[in-house]
Amino acid sequence: MILQVENPVVEVHDLTVSYDRKPVLWGIDLTLPAGALVGVIGPNGAGKSTLIKAMMDLLPVGSGYVRIFDKPIDEVRTRISYVPQRESVDWDFPASVFDVVLMGSYGKLGLFRRPRKADKDAAMDALQKVGMQSFANRQISQLSGGQQQRVFLARALAQNADIYFMDEPFAGVDIATESAIIELLRIMREQGKTVIVVHHDLQSATEYFDWVVLLNMRLVASGPTEQVLTQDLLEQTYGGKLTVLTKVGELLKKQEFPSRES
Amino acid sequence: MQEFFEFFSFTDANIRYVTLGSVLLASSSAVVGCFTLLRKRALVGDAVAHAVLPGVCLAFILSGTKNPFVLLLGAFITGWISLVTIDFITSRSRIKEDTAIGLVLSVFFGIGILLLTAIQHSGNAAQSGLDKFLFGKAASLVGEDLIAFGVVAVLLLITTLLFYKELTLLCFDQAYAATIGFPVRALELLLTTLTVFAVVVGIQAVGVVLMAAMLITPAAAARFWTDRLGLMLVLAAIIGAFSGVAGAFVSYTAPAMPTGPWIVLIVSMIAIVSFAFAPNKGWVSRLLRKRRNKILILEENLLKLLYQLGEQKQELHTPHPLQEILQKRAIPRKQANTGLRRLSSQGYVEKTTAGWLLTGQGQRRGERVVRLHRLWELYLTQYLHLASDHVHEGAETIEHIITPELEQKLMEELGFPVLDPHSARIP
Numbered sequence: 001m002i003l004q005v006e007n008p009v010v011e012v013h014d015l016t017v018s019y020d021r022k023p024v025l026w027g028i029d030l031t032l033p034a035g036a037l038v039g040v041i042g043p044n045g046a047g048k049s050t051l052i053k054a055m056m057d058l059l060p061v062g063s064g065y066v067r068i069f070d071k072p073i074d075e076v077r078t079r080i081s082y083v084p085q086r087e088s089v090d091w092d093f094p095a096s097v098f099d100v101v102l103m104g105s106y107g108k109l110g111l112f113r114r115p116r117k118a119d120k121d122a123a124m125d126a127l128q129k130v131g132m133q134s135f136a137n138r139q140i141s142q143l144s145g146g147q148q149q150r151v152f153l154a155r156a157l158a159q160n161a162d163i164y165f166m167d168e169p170f171a172g173v174d175i176a177t178e179s180a181i182i183e184l185l186r187i188m189r190e191q192g193k194t195v196i197v198v199h200h201d202l203q204s205a206t207e208y209f210d211w212v213v214l215l216n217m218r219l220v221a222s223g224p225t226e227q228v229l230t231q232d233l234l235e236q237t238y239g240g241k242l243t244v245l246t247k248v249g250e251l252l253k254k255q256e257f258p259s260r261e262s
Numbered sequence: 263m264q265e266f267f268e269f270f271s272f273t274d275a276n277i278r279y280v281t282l283g284s285v286l287l288a289s290s291s292a293v294v295g296c297f298t299l300l301r302k303r304a305l306v307g308d309a310v311a312h313a314v315l316p317g318v319c320l321a322f323i324l325s326g327t328k329n330p331f332v333l334l335l336g337a338f339i340t341g342w343i344s345l346v347t348i349d350f351i352t353s354r355s356r357i358k359e360d361t362a363i364g365l366v367l368s369v370f371f372g373i374g375i376l377l378l379t380a381i382q383h384s385g386n387a388a389q390s391g392l393d394k395f396l397f398g399k400a401a402s403l404v405g406e407d408l409i410a411f412g413v414v415a416v417l418l419l420i421t422t423l424l425f426y427k428e429l430t431l432l433c434f435d436q437a438y439a440a441t442i443g444f445p446v447r448a449l450e451l452l453l454t455t456l457t458v459f460a461v462v463v464g465i466q467a468v469g470v471v472l473m474a475a476m477l478i479t480p481a482a483a484a485r486f487w488t489d490r491l492g493l494m495l496v497l498a499a500i501i502g503a504f505s506g507v508a509g510a511f512v513s514y515t516a517p518a519m520p521t522g523p524w525i526v527l528i529v530s531m532i533a534i535v536s537f538a539f540a541p542n543k544g545w546v547s548r549l550l551r552k553r554r555n556k557i558l559i560l561e562e563n564l565l566k567l568l569y570q571l572g573e574q575k576q577e578l579h580t581p582h583p584l585q586e587i588l589q590k591r592a593i594p595r596k597q598a599n600t601g602l603r604r605l606s607s608q609g610y611v612e613k614t615t616a617g618w619l620l621t622g623q624g625q626r627r628g629e630r631v632v633r634l635h636r637l638w639e640l641y642l643t644q645y646l647h648l649a650s651d652h653v654h655e656g657a658e659t660i661e662h663i664i665t666p667e668l669e670q671k672l673m674e675e676l677g678f679p680v681l682d683p684h685s686a687r688i689p
Contacts, residue, residue, distance in 0.1 A: 056441050074443070078442075078443070082437070089434060093491075094489050096490070106431055106439075107442030141489075159442070
């Protein structure tokens, strides 16, 4: 059940990504519709984060290409926004909550230019949307996990992008934060934005997303939530890794083989 | 002492130059060092510092002069090669970064010492003074040298400030920087180049062996005093500049002394003082906080005991002798006395002939501690399902830190209870 769409916002074509020669994603062909809340779902080690990182050209790809808004990603950088995993940065960095959110304006500013009043207002506005305006001057190391996640979200909001990539925004956050985030995502969808979320909780997936991508080293399914979250497809996704696929991957690494001949 | 005034009156033009030079070098490397530190590449700075020595020696051998620009160029080239080698080893083999740094540092420095020894035994008269690159000599920072190193130092400061926003984001969240279209690889290269330059200009004053300290220590010390990056850069620059001047002074008054070790000792002293005395994060301030907590616990316990004694007699307005308090709870007599005297000076208790008496204010505070204790016990039994004989110990601590807001919330969640798990009344 892999549904391809007309005029996709994201088009992934024959994408293979390897770490240390061992492929973690095999030949992904994927298109995503505009204005959808997309959940990328699969077990640990399925390559969910790798997929969205590869979509944003953060990783070298073994084969294939990604187009966003029917253009190479480097031409549409100002229209995309990334919310990395919370643990990916050192929160003891000397910065305040406001400093971090203001980073959302850096992309549009370009090199050398300093943020101006309009950028600062936008950052404050974004903080307000996630309910953190009273924390603006707080040192970031003093935040709880949920608050850190909200700060990252505010930074993305301050970018005012058209497509958002979020890596596990619900991981390790309190219930209040989780519902605040999903509320925001719904508002963003109503504004016609596309939001792609790496998610690991099947229970809430049905409720949160209107499009689901099932992944386990290869694309298992992609389509409207109710058509994708079926017993059969879930078993294919979670029913253990494909043994032969894994073994071949390990062989490629051991023999130092390229994943494509040329 | 006379030398001190002679130096710091700055009447001698030479002294002015040496001081200016040291300030520029030390502060520029300290500012660049802040970013090196935040990018967690402090050790790399050390490797580069050692790796510039072969460059200096090679430049001298090939050109036959001690022209500072030529030596700088040589230093820059090998410093840079060392960094590229570290990156190459880390990405192309199973060797981890710390091992790669160790390998590169020792190999480059070894070659450097070899070349230096060869030069010294070559009988070339022009070579005298080249060894100052080992441990530094700030006092020789005059004329052509000063101009060369000074210009590079100023350029370093300007470049760092120009790229402040970009370098900050690179250090904090590289992946995010890449997604918004920052040229991450170029910025990395820039920071690497800045680090190499900072090392190269600093070696004149400090020497290759100890240069890493000038790069990293001011930044580490500054981090203790502030949570703002902008202020951290300023503080690091000041700390660096101060140690630089001190080093220049030592170098001027005791020409036989190598400057580097002195500068490093001074900057390390500042770092140790920062570690000990910085507000909030410093060791002393943590010690004081601990002491404050201890006093608070003692005082609140005394008030609580007096309140409980009054509760037993159903008469709060009676004095209790110290002996009675200590019978209820074993507190060292001396501690109890000091605590009670402090409480009486704050107006919580009064000393009467029959013993200690709670004032109105003291009654309220004692009552609050008892209330919090019993509320917390109730909370533990109801929400954590602990047995009622397991909750007292925990409540002994928690009763002292619950804020009025949390107290209100506890009351609400427990439905404004009347009795605690031991059926004692919650006041």
